[in-house]
Amino acid sequence: MKKKGNPFLYIGGALSAVMTALILLGYFWTPYDPTAMESKKFLPPSAEHLLGTDNFGRDIFSRVLEGAGTSFFIAVCVVLIGCVFGILIGSLCGYYGGLADLILTRICDSITAFPSILLALVIISVLGNGTYNIIIALGILFIPSFARIVRSEFARVRELNYIKSAKLMGVGTGRILFSHILPNTWPVLLSAITIGFNNAILSEASMSFLGLGIQPPEASLGSMLSDSQTYLKSAPWYALGTGCAIILLILGFSLLAEGLQRESKTV
Numbered sequence: 001m002k003k004k005g006n007p008f009l010y011i012g013g014a015l016s017a018v019m020t021a022l023i024l025l026g027y028f029w030t031p032y033d034p035t036a037m038e039s040k041k042f043l044p045p046s047a048e049h050l051l052g053t054d055n056f057g058r059d060i061f062s063r064v065l066e067g068a069g070t071s072f073f074i075a076v077c078v079v080l081i082g083c084v085f086g087i088l089i090g091s092l093c094g095y096y097g098g099l100a101d102l103i104l105t106r107i108c109d110s111i112t113a114f115p116s117i118l119l120a121l122v123i124i125s126v127l128g129n130g131t132y133n134i135i136i137a138l139g140i141l142f143i144p145s146f147a148r149i150v151r152s153e154f155a156r157v158r159e160l161n162y163i164k165s166a167k168l169m170g171v172g173t174g175r176i177l178f179s180h181i182l183p184n185t186w187p188v189l190l191s192a193i194t195i196g197f198n199n200a201i202l203s204e205a206s207m208s209f210l211g212l213g214i215q216p217p218e219a220s221l222g223s224m225l226s227d228s229q230t231y232l233k234s235a236p237w238y239a240l241g242t243g244c245a246i247i248l249l250i251l252g253f254s255l256l257a258e259g260l261q262r263e264s265k266t267v
Contacts, residue, residue: 009259026065086146094154
């Protein structure tokens, strides 16, 4: 029987690849200096300024590239922190169980019981603004979600016959955890990483929108969207360009996550 195609995976992968390529381009080159203020305020989109200019005469396209790059960098770091610590905690809890599993599970449940964005704002208010403080705050909040996924997968796989055989043969615990069990969790974990990446971008944009994230003059999609509200009638392209960038970035990775979930179910 011929396997059905997965349009979510193809479309999401293509859109994510295009957005990632533009973000990487923005790290090395932008049409204009994203922070340079000029007298050409509120110019509409044109060949000279693809997305127009803002209230300070800055090129919106250049700032969108820089802002998307900042969001991308923060999301990668946040997911990396959440994934690494989540795997370590979840693997030990799922494999050994017992009192340590109960305590760590309750701590994770306590963290997830609070609204994530509210808890992030509390941490930021203590640590202060800044890119690395945002990464630390969001990274801490992302650990429980990864830990719970890894824990459930490790608890399931540890009961399989080949794991029991490995124990009887005297295979070390570390090798069992990371060479035998962990590879079997990747289909589920990869989908969780993609979803977590989306959530990290949205969280960073939300915090910057509220003025508690990336601070001017550094570009951020959230703060740009917040600034553009004042000029919706006089310069709608400001909000449109910034909003479309956020939507396309989120949509691409959302479709990719859905595609990966469907692929994992068919394996």
